Amino acid sequence: MKTIITNATIITVNSQNEVIHNGALGFTDQVLTYIGPTPTEPELAGYDEVIDGTNKWIMPGLVNTHGHVGMSLLRGFADDLPLQQWLEDKMWPMEAQFTAEHVKWGTSLSIIEMIRTGTTTFVDMYDHMGEVAKLVADTGIRGSLCRGMIGFGTEEQRQQKLAEATAFVREWNNQADGRITTMMAPHAPYTCSPEFIAQIVEKSAELQVPMHIHMSETRFEVEQNVRDYGVRPVAHLENIGVFARPTLVAHAVHLTDEEIEILAKYDVKVSHNVVSNLKLASGVARVPEMLAKGVSVSLGTDSSASNNNLNLFEELKLAATIHKGVTYNPIAVPAEEALRMATIYGADCVFQANQIGSLEIGKQADFIMLDANQAHFHPANNPISHIVYAANGRDVTDTVVAGKFLMRDRQLQTIDEERAIHEADRLFQQLSY
Amino acid sequence: MKTIITNATIITVNSQNEVIHNGALGFTDQVLTYIGPTPTEPELAGYDEVIDGTNKWIMPGLVNTHGHVGMSLLRGFADDLPLQQWLEDKMWPMEAQFTAEHVKWGTSLSIIEMIRTGTTTFVDMYDHMGEVAKLVADTGIRGSLCRGMIGFGTEEQRQQKLAEATAFVREWNNQADGRITTMMAPHAPYTCSPEFIAQIVEKSAELQVPMHIHMSETRFEVEQNVRDYGVRPVAHLENIGVFARPTLVAHAVHLTDEEIEILAKYDVKVSHNVVSNLKLASGVARVPEMLAKGVSVSLGTDSSASNNNLNLFEELKLAATIHKGVTYNPIAVPAEEALRMATIYGADCVFQANQIGSLEIGKQADFIMLDANQAHFHPANNPISHIVYAANGRDVTDTVVAGKFLMRDRQLQTIDEERAIHEADRLFQQLSY
Numbered sequence: 114m115k116t117i118i119t120n121a122t123i124i125t126v127n128s129q130n131e132v133i134h135n136g137a138l139g140f141t142d143q144v145l146t147y148i149g150p151t152p153t154e155p156e157l158a159g160y161d162e163v164i165d166g167t168n169k170w171i172m173p174g175l176v177n178t179h180g181h182v183g184m185s186l187l188r189g190f191a192d193d194l195p196l197q198q199w200l201e202d203k204m205w206p207m208e209a210q211f212t213a214e215h216v217k218w219g220t221s222l223s224i225i226e227m228i229r230t231g232t233t234t235f236v237d238m239y240d241h242m243g244e245v246a247k248l249v250a251d252t253g254i255r256g257s258l259c260r261g262m263i264g265f266g267t268e269e270q271r272q273q274k275l276a277e278a279t280a281f282v283r284e285w286n287n288q289a290d291g292r293i294t295t296m297m298a299p300h301a302p303y304t305c306s307p308e309f310i311a312q313i314v315e316k317s318a319e320l321q322v323p324m325h326i327h328m329s330e331t332r333f334e335v336e337q338n339v340r341d342y343g344v345r346p347v348a349h350l351e352n353i354g355v356f357a358r359p360t361l362v363a364h365a366v367h368l369t370d371e372e373i374e375i376l377a378k379y380d381v382k383v384s385h386n387v388v389s390n391l392k393l394a395s396g397v398a399r400v401p402e403m404l405a406k407g408v409s410v411s412l413g414t415d416s417s418a419s420n421n422n423l424n425l426f427e428e429l430k431l432a433a434t435i436h437k438g439v440t441y442n443p444i445a446v447p448a449e450e451a452l453r454m455a456t457i458y459g460a461d462c463v464f465q466a467n468q469i470g471s472l473e474i475g476k477q478a479d480f481i482m483l484d485a486n487q488a489h490f491h492p493a494n495n496p497i498s499h500i501v502y503a504a505n506g507r508d509v510t511d512t513v514v515a516g517k518f519l520m521r522d523r524q525l526q527t528i529d530e531e532r533a534i535h536e537a538d539r540l541f542q543q544l545s546y
Numbered sequence: 547m548k549t550i551i552t553n554a555t556i557i558t559v560n561s562q563n564e565v566i567h568n569g570a571l572g573f574t575d576q577v578l579t580y581i582g583p584t585p586t587e588p589e590l591a592g593y594d595e596v597i598d599g600t601n602k603w604i605m606p607g608l609v610n611t612h613g614h615v616g617m618s619l620l621r622g623f624a625d626d627l628p629l630q631q632w633l634e635d636k637m638w639p640m641e642a643q644f645t646a647e648h649v650k651w652g653t654s655l656s657i658i659e660m661i662r663t664g665t666t667t668f669v670d671m672y673d674h675m676g677e678v679a680k681l682v683a684d685t686g687i688r689g690s691l692c693r694g695m696i697g698f699g700t701e702e703q704r705q706q707k708l709a710e711a712t713a714f715v716r717e718w719n720n721q722a723d724g725r726i727t728t729m730m731a732p733h734a735p736y737t738c739s740p741e742f743i744a745q746i747v748e749k750s751a752e753l754q755v756p757m758h759i760h761m762s763e764t765r766f767e768v769e770q771n772v773r774d775y776g777v778r779p780v781a782h783l784e785n786i787g788v789f790a791r792p793t794l795v796a797h798a799v800h801l802t803d804e805e806i807e808i809l810a811k812y813d814v815k816v817s818h819n820v821v822s823n824l825k826l827a828s829g830v831a832r833v834p835e836m837l838a839k840g841v842s843v844s845l846g847t848d849s850s851a852s853n854n855n856l857n858l859f860e861e862l863k864l865a866a867t868i869h870k871g872v873t874y875n876p877i878a879v880p881a882e883e884a885l886r887m888a889t890i891y892g893a894d895c896v897f898q899a900n901q902i903g904s905l906e907i908g909k910q911a912d913f914i915m916l917d918a919n920q921a922h923f924h925p926a927n928n929p930i931s932h933i934v935y936a937a938n939g940r941d942v943t944d945t946v947v948a949g950k951f952l953m954r955d956r957q958l959q960t961i962d963e964e965r966a967i968h969e970a971d972r973l974f975q976q977l978s979y
Contacts, residue, residue, distance in 0.1 A: 185921075186925060187925075188922075188924070188925060188927065188931075188932070188936060189925070189927040189928040189931035189932050189935070189936070190925075190927060190928075192880075192881055192928075192931050192935065193870075193876055193877050193880045193881060194876055194877075195876045196876075199876075221921075222921045222922070222924060225921040226921050226922045229921075229922075332874070388863075388867060390871055391864075391867035391868050391870055391871030391872075392866075392867045392870060392871070392876075392935070393870070393876060394870040394871060394873070394874050394875055394876035394878070395871065395874075396871060396872075396874065397871055397872065417922075417936070420935065420936075421931065421932070421935035421936040422922045422935070422936040422938075423922070424922070424938065427860075427863070430821075430860070431864075433825075434821060434824035434825045435824050435868070437626075437824055437825060437826070437827040438823055438824030438825070438827060438828065438829060438830055439824075439829075439830065439872065440827070441765070441827050441828075441829065442827055443626060443627055443628045443629075443632075443825075443826060443827035444626050444627075445827070447625075447626045448625055448626060486967065487963075487967075488618075488654075488655045488656075488658040488659050488662070488963055488966060488967060488970075489621075489655070489659045489662075489850075489855045489856070489857070491621070491655060491966075491967045491970050491971055492619060492620075492621060492622070492623075492970050492971050492973075492974035492975075493971050494621065494622040494623060494974065495622040495623075495625075498621075498622035498625050498854065499621070499622050499854070502622070502625065502825070502853065502854035502855070503621060503622070503850070503853075503854040503855040505855075505857065505938050505939070505940055506938070507938055507940035507941075508940075530920075530921055533921060533924075534919065534920075534921060534924045537921075537924050537925050538924055538925050538926050540925075541925035541927065542925075
């Protein structure tokens with residue numbers, strides 16, 4: 114199937130951040146085959162479908178590099194609390210009641226929202242991951258998934274989790290035409306012993322998949338790490354051997370200069386969860402310093418329980434503005450760099466920069482279309498500025514993954530929103546709190 | 547004309563932040579006449595129109611307490627620059643070319659965006675204000691408007707501006723059924739001499755309208771004030787007598803404890819422009835401290851040139867999250883307080899808290915309706931949390947001011963978006979830069 118979208122503005126996010134006006138984007142099945150000026154009528158004859166993209170901006174789909182999508186079932190359940198209290202008194206007692214069914218419908222809410230707001234790839238660290246993988250397979254979105262392992266409890270419980278995580282990788286890695294990839298994920302240095310993390314590292318090497326872990330989200334956690342292990346979390350994870358594996362860390366809010374150097378040295382990838390870090394009063398990560406040292410920094414929403422949505426356009430704008438404000442540097446994280454964080458750096462953080470994250474021939478046809486014919490996108494001036502500073506996820510009209518429309522003209526194609534709303538409400542009301 | 551909307555969730559923002567489930571909101575012409583449970587069928591017979599509000603949240607329209615709506619014509623023209631350079635090298639040379647026509651179509655873009663994203667009242671400080679007033683009158687939105695006066699140039703030019711500002715107040719104050727109010731607005735302490743500001747204060751007393759002024763937006767400006775006048779801006783404006791008048795200051799980013807005390811003492815109103823302050827690298831205002839001292843703090847977008855949109859839901863969420871993050875206090879600005887900043891405190895900041903800002907019988911029927919039947923608003927749990935943390939302006943389906951629908955089922959009723967886009971693009975392209 115050869116498809117082409119014509120007469121659109123193409124924001125490529127290639128190495129030159131090229132923008133093509135009156136452009137066209139062609140794809141054959143899953144793969145991008147044409148990016149350039151709109152072809153002539155005779156040239157268009159070779160396509161099976163020609164879609165008029167007048168007044169549309171086409172850009173790479175966003176990559177959300179950290180979250181817990183099942184937790185959308187807890188949206189709005191507990192706000193305005195410190196992270197440890199929020200986790201221990203609110204989230205964990207509710208999550209203890211979760212079955213596969215809760216994760217299924219929480220994840221359904223999340224996938225719907227991500228498709229609607231232009232995310233085409235997401236990272237998920239949670240439990241009952243088979244449900245998440247099945248939904249990724251069925252809805253057509255792309256996911257880098259891992260069974261998160263909290264190391265509390267008995268040795269038997271830990272080994273059970275490790276066995277589940279291992280089985281999940283074996284069952285799902287590179288499934289659904291490669292849309293599903295997997296990682297191995299100890300929850301955090303403060304919830305997993307060094308020995309348990311080391312076991313997981315070993316398994317990740319054996320399975321040949323990357324590592325994903327929360328790190329240095331709060332000051333409290335960093336202080337506790339120093340108390341418990343004598344070193345800050347970065348040195349701690351380095352010592353355990355985590356960074357010898359390809360690794361994506363979430364948060365990385367509290368870092369010293371030396372810790373940034375270590376992350377750069379090992380090419381550790383970072384998911385910047387700016388909204389969640391503000392809402393949970395964790396702080397503001399040192400993103401300009403990380404970028405300056407060459408660390409690959411991407412954007413994550415974290416869960417709907419600490420955000421409280423999965424609209425990555427919010428992170429995109431905030432990544433471009435907050436670091437200016439808190440460092441008094443008006444060129445900290447320019448618009449183009451924020452856009453790269455949301456797209457190509459996100460692809461790099463899920464170790465797929467050769468497949469997704471920019472619109473270039475040979476890559477997967479993962480892209481979104483925005484309605485440019487709206488007052489807040491005019492004067493028609495600078496599309497990258499408008500996408501970063503003026504847009505919102507709700508400007509997305511079409512979401513395409515691997516050449517398949519998951520949303521077309523704002524209509525979801527692969528998932529039933531009414532059903533998901535109904536089931537999520539029903540399950541939430543049955544929880545005890 | 548008696549209208550009632552039934553079966554909705556009413557977020558009143560009254561003194562108890564009451565939320566009414568399965569509620570109804572009735573209004574006769576411009577005024578709210580019923581807020582309570584959905585009446586029985588016989589009781590509904592007394593209404594001329596009964597609108598089914600199933601799956602809708604109804605809340606007060608948002609109040610945007612600082613902006614320059616004509617500047618939407620410069621959206622995306624200059625980003626990622628320090629405030630003084632952005633103003634002096636980019637904004638002012640472009641604005642010097644502005645005619646009434648530029649302001650008319652820039653303002654049109656802005657009013658369209660505000661109606662679409664749920665703002666029912668806005669403050670505007672700009673030039674060619676007759677154009678803005680005419681558009682407010684014609685489109686049905688509510689505006690608190692002032693001719694901004696930059697004191698550079700000759701004495702003749704300053705007196706010309708003061709005469710224009712005075713004439714504008716005389717012509718437009720309390721026009722359009724009271725939807726238009728006016729203020730007197732010296733631009734800032736760093737652009738107006740104390741003598742000029744004093745003249746404007748005197749005129750504001752004579753005309754019996756409030757004062758509006760930028761204050762303490764950047765560290766640079768505070769330092770300059772100390773250099774030039776020996777005191778920081780708050781003492782400076784106090785000394786000139788500004789605060790003897792009802793006053794709304796915009797920004798107030800850089801304040802000492804003593805300055806916050808002075809603002810509280812005079813009941814000076816503050817417009818917190820959190821997105822603009824981040825984007826221009828100005829800093830983060832001390833909002834929790836101001837609120838703790840009883841200062842009335844509301845939300846403003848500033849202009850589309852420094853934001854770059856007028857979607858006040860972004861300021862609402864950021865007001866509720868950023869102060870938590872930068873002060874490490876997870877209860878700084880709870881959701882309910884942020885919602886009050888966007889509504890009833892906004893009404894107070896434009897000196898109309900007895901008329902707008904909450905849904906209470908006798909107040910103006912200024913309200914918005916949101917589509918609650920969307921995945922990101924579920925589980926159906928806590929509407930205030932969802933409005934503050936999960937919503938976006940594009941969730942607004944209906945915008946009503948003084949009982950008149952300006953948008954209904956997402957269709958604009960009083961202004962032509964296609965025309966505004968066309969004219970704004972045309973005018974922008976003709977500017978020299």
